[in-house]
Amino acid sequence: MADVARDVLIIALAFTTSTVGSLGGLGGAILLVPLLTFGDMTIAEAAPLGLVSVIAGSVAAGRTQLRDGAVNHRFAVVTELGATAGVIVGVVLAGSISDRVLTYFLATLALLAAGGGAIRKGVRWKPDASLGADSIGEHHGSLSGVYRLNDQPVPYQPTRMGLGVSLMTIAGVVTGLAGVGGGFLKTPLSSEVMRLPAKVAAATSTFTIGLTASTALLLMAIDGRVVVSDSALVVIGSLVGGTLGSRLQRYLSPPVVRRATALVLTVIAVVLVVRA
Template identity: 25%
Template sequence: MEVFFIFFIGIVVSAFGTIIGFGGGVFMVPVLIIFFGYNIEIAIGSTMSALVPASLIASVFNLRDKSIDYLVGTLIQLPAVVGTVLGAFLVASLPVARLQFIFSVFVTLIGVYFLFNRQAKAPPKHSGLMYQMRGVPTSFIRINKVKKLAYRLNVGLVAIFGFMTGIVAGLFGIGGGFLQTPIMTKLFRMPYQVATSTSLFILVITSFTGFVSHYLIGNVFWSRSLPVMAGFMVGAVGGNIIKQKWPPKNHIDELIALGLLLAGLGVLLHLAVKSSFGFSF
C-alpha cells in the first residue's frame, strides 16, 4: 500500500513539475521524509534517481517539439556547476539553517506576489530587463523559428543567474531548478514553452550528477527508489501530454506561483526535519 501511495504521489508531483519546469524534487523530498519515514539522505537519493528518467522523457518530448534553447541551457549549467561547488564549501562557514529559513520565506513571498499581483494586460512584446540592454556588447537575440518566438538575452546576466542557482543548490542541498522557470519567464522574458523546456533540459545533467554522487556514497536503495522512479516517469509523460493538449499559457503565472508556494513550504519542512536531527540556527 505504501508503494502505491508513493507511486501515485510521484505521478502528481512529476506531472506538475513537468508542466511548470520545476522538476518536482523540492516537493518530493519532504513528502518522502515526513509521510513515508525516509531519512534525509535516502529521500534525496531516491528523488535524484527518479529525476533522471523523468527529465530525459520530458526532454525527448521537448526535443521533438523543438522548444529547448540549448545555448541558454549551457550558459546556465556551466556556471551552476561552479556555484554548486562553491556553495558546498561555504556550508562549513555560513549559518546555513538561518539562510535557508530566510530563503524559504523569500520564495514563499515571491509566490504570493505572483499569485495576487498579476498584471491585467500582457507585457509589450519587446520588454523586460534583457531586451532593454541593447547597448551591452554581450546581448543577443534568440529566435525560435519553429515556435516563431524571439527574445533578447545577455550572456553575463544569464551566467550570473546560473552561478547563483548553483550556490543555492550547494548551500541548501535542495537544487536550484525551481528558481529557473520564474526567472527565465519574468526577468528574461523568455516564452513559457522555451523556459520550461530549457529548465527540464538542464535538469537532465544536474539530476544525473546528483544521482551518481548519491549512488556512490550509498544513498540509493532500489527498493526505495523504484516506486518514486516509476511515478516520476509516468508523471513526466502525463505532464507533457497535458502541455500539448491544454497549454497553460493563460494560467502559467498562477501555476508558477503555486509551485513557488509549495517550494517555499517544502524548504521549510526540509529545514524542520534537519533541525530535528541536530542542525541548529
C-alpha cells in the same frame, strides 16, 4: 500487503510530484523528499529518490518538449555553465551558513519568484504569421529561437544574459549550499530576468535540472546511498508523471503555466519554512 501499499504510495507520490514539477520546469524533488519523510524514511534515504524522480521526470518530459521544439539547448548550456560553477562553490562552502538562515532565504527567493510570475500579465512574445512550422526550434550560432504557441510560430530572443548568468551562478551557490535542486530558481530567472517565453523556460529548465540531478545521483551512488528497489518505483511513477506534465504544458496558455508555477513556488516556500 503493507509492502505493496508502501510501493504503491511511493509510485503515486513520484507520479504526482513529477507531473507538477515538469509542468513548470521546477523538478519535483523539493516536494517529493519532504512527503517521503512523513513516512518511515529519513531525509538521507529520501534525497536520492528525489534525484531519481527529477531525472526520470526530466527525461520523460524531454521527449514531448523535444518534439515541440520547446527546449533551447544553447541557452541551457550557457546558463548551466554559471549554475554548475555556482553549485561546486556552494557544495565546497556547505556548512558555513546556518541551515535555518539558508532555508528562510530559499523560501524568500521562491516567494519573490512566485510573485514575479503571478503579477506579470499577458504574453511577452507575439506570433509571427510570416514564419512557417519548419522554423520551430533554436537558431544556429545564437540563443534566439522560435517556439509553438497554439499552433502558431512565436519568435523570441533572450536578453540580459550577463545579469541572468550571474544570477544563475548565485542560484547555483545557494542550491549547492542548501543541497536542493535549483529548478524553482532557474525557471523564474530564465523567464522573468532573461525573458525566455514561459514554456521554453520550463522546458529548458526541465532539461538542465535532469543534468544536475544526474551528477548529484552519481555522487550519492559513490557514497552507496542509492536503494535501487525504491528507485525503480520512483522511475515508474516519474516517467508517467513527467510525460503527463509535459503534455499538460502543451495545452495550457503561458499565463496559466506562470500562475500554476507561482502556486507551486508558494507551496515550496511553505514546505521549506515548515521543514525549518
